[in-house]
Amino acid sequence: MTRGRGLWLMVPKQFRDLPADLATVLAVVAVTNLTVFLPVVNETPLRIIVGLAFVLFIPGYAFIAALFPEAGEAPTSDGELEGEGSVGADEDAAEVEGQLRDRGIDGIERVALSFGLSIAIVPLIGLTLNFTPFGIRLVPILVSLSGFTVVATAIAAQRRWDLPEDERFRVPYRDWYAAGKSELFDPESTVDAVLNVALAVAMLLAISSVVYAVAVPPQGEQFTEFYILTEDDDGELVADNYPQELVAGEPQPLHVGIENNEYEEIDYTVVVQLQQVEGEGNESTVVNRAEVDRWSTTLSHNQSEIEQREFVVDDSTAADFEGEDRRLAFLLYDGAPPTQPTRENSYRNLHLWVNVTTADNGS
Known part of the structure; x- marks a missing residue:
C-alpha cells in the first residue's frame, strides 16, 4: 500500500464517499473563505473571481442537490413517455404529469436552477441578516452563506447515500x-x-x-469626497446644525469625513485653519490665519473614514481673531501639505462661518 493511499484511508469514510460534485462545492466554500480572511490573498483578484462563482452558483447548486438526489432524464415528447402511444380516453393528464415528474431533472436543468436559486437565496439571507444585530456586512453574509451551503451539501449527500447506487445523481466527469x-x-x-x-x-x-x-x-471618475457632519440629539450624523460660535477654551465637536474613490491608496492630510477674511466673494482676501488642527490618514480605494475631532482656540488666538464672520477652513491634501497651506493649493476644501469670542466675552 502506497503512502498516499494510506493517508487517504485515514480520512473519515463519509468524506471518502462524498460525491465529486458535492466535494467540489465544499472546496469552493473553503477557498472562498480563505480568499476573504487571509491577509494577503484577500487583496488579490482571486477573491473577486472565487467570490462571484460562490455567490452566483454554489448555494443554489447545493440546495438543488438536496432537493433532487436522484439522476434525471432529459425531457421527452408525449409520444416518448412511458407507455408510448396516443393517450386514450382512460388516461388522464395526471398520469402524464406523473411520468414527467418521475424523470427528475437533467444536468442542464440542474445548472439553470442552480443559478436561479442562488440569485434568490443570497438576497433572502441578506434580508434576514438585516433584522439581526449582525446587519448586512461581509463577514455575517459569508458565514451565513457558507453555513447554508454546508448544511444543504450534507443533506444532499445523505439523501444520495439513501438511494440505490444506480439511481444516484453523479457528474460524469x-x-x-x-x-x-x-x-x-x-x-x-x-x-x-x-x-x-x-x-x-x-x-x-x-x-x-x-x-x-x-x-x-x-476605472470610472476619480474623486475624493470630503464633508463635515454634526451629531443630533439621537446620536445620528447629519449635515446640519453647525456651530456658529467659537469661544476660547471651549471645544466644538465635529465629524470630518473622507471617502477615497481614486482607484489607488492615498495618504490624506487635513489642515484646519481659523481665517480672518476681508472682502466678499471672489474678491475676498485672507489677512490673517492660524492653524487649529491637523491630522493624517491613509485610505484604500472605495474606503471611507469619519474622524471625530474637537476644535479649540486658545485665549491668544481668540483675542487675535475676535469678531464676526471668521472662516473655519478645512483643507484636504493628497499627500503632504505645503509649508503654507491655503485654499488655493488644497485638493479639496470646506469652511464654516463662525463668530470668535474670548472666554470673558463668551461668558
Missing part, C-alpha cells in the same frame, strides 16, 4: 474527460482537428477576457 481527450488527440478527420483547436483557442480567449475584466475593471 470521467466520461467528459475521455470524450474531450479523444476529440483533441484522436480526431476523426483533419477538419475535426482544426475545429477542436479553434474551439480550444476561443474558450481560452473568452476565459482570459472574463478574468481580465474582473481583475482589472475599467
Whole structure:
C-alpha cells in the first residue's frame, strides 16, 4: 500500500464517499473563505473571481442537490413517455404529469436552477441578516452563506447515500474527460482537428477576457469626497446644525469625513485653519490665519473614514481673531501639505462661518 493511499484511508469514510460534485462545492466554500480572511490573498483578484462563482452558483447548486438526489432524464415528447402511444380516453393528464415528474431533472436543468436559486437565496439571507444585530456586512453574509451551503451539501449527500447506487445523481466527469481527450488527440478527420483547436483557442480567449475584466475593471471618475457632519440629539450624523460660535477654551465637536474613490491608496492630510477674511466673494482676501488642527490618514480605494475631532482656540488666538464672520477652513491634501497651506493649493476644501469670542466675552 502506497503512502498516499494510506493517508487517504485515514480520512473519515463519509468524506471518502462524498460525491465529486458535492466535494467540489465544499472546496469552493473553503477557498472562498480563505480568499476573504487571509491577509494577503484577500487583496488579490482571486477573491473577486472565487467570490462571484460562490455567490452566483454554489448555494443554489447545493440546495438543488438536496432537493433532487436522484439522476434525471432529459425531457421527452408525449409520444416518448412511458407507455408510448396516443393517450386514450382512460388516461388522464395526471398520469402524464406523473411520468414527467418521475424523470427528475437533467444536468442542464440542474445548472439553470442552480443559478436561479442562488440569485434568490443570497438576497433572502441578506434580508434576514438585516433584522439581526449582525446587519448586512461581509463577514455575517459569508458565514451565513457558507453555513447554508454546508448544511444543504450534507443533506444532499445523505439523501444520495439513501438511494440505490444506480439511481444516484453523479457528474460524469470521467466520461467528459475521455470524450474531450479523444476529440483533441484522436480526431476523426483533419477538419475535426482544426475545429477542436479553434474551439480550444476561443474558450481560452473568452476565459482570459472574463478574468481580465474582473481583475482589472475599467476605472470610472476619480474623486475624493470630503464633508463635515454634526451629531443630533439621537446620536445620528447629519449635515446640519453647525456651530456658529467659537469661544476660547471651549471645544466644538465635529465629524470630518473622507471617502477615497481614486482607484489607488492615498495618504490624506487635513489642515484646519481659523481665517480672518476681508472682502466678499471672489474678491475676498485672507489677512490673517492660524492653524487649529491637523491630522493624517491613509485610505484604500472605495474606503471611507469619519474622524471625530474637537476644535479649540486658545485665549491668544481668540483675542487675535475676535469678531464676526471668521472662516473655519478645512483643507484636504493628497499627500503632504505645503509649508503654507491655503485654499488655493488644497485638493479639496470646506469652511464654516463662525463668530470668535474670548472666554470673558463668551461668558
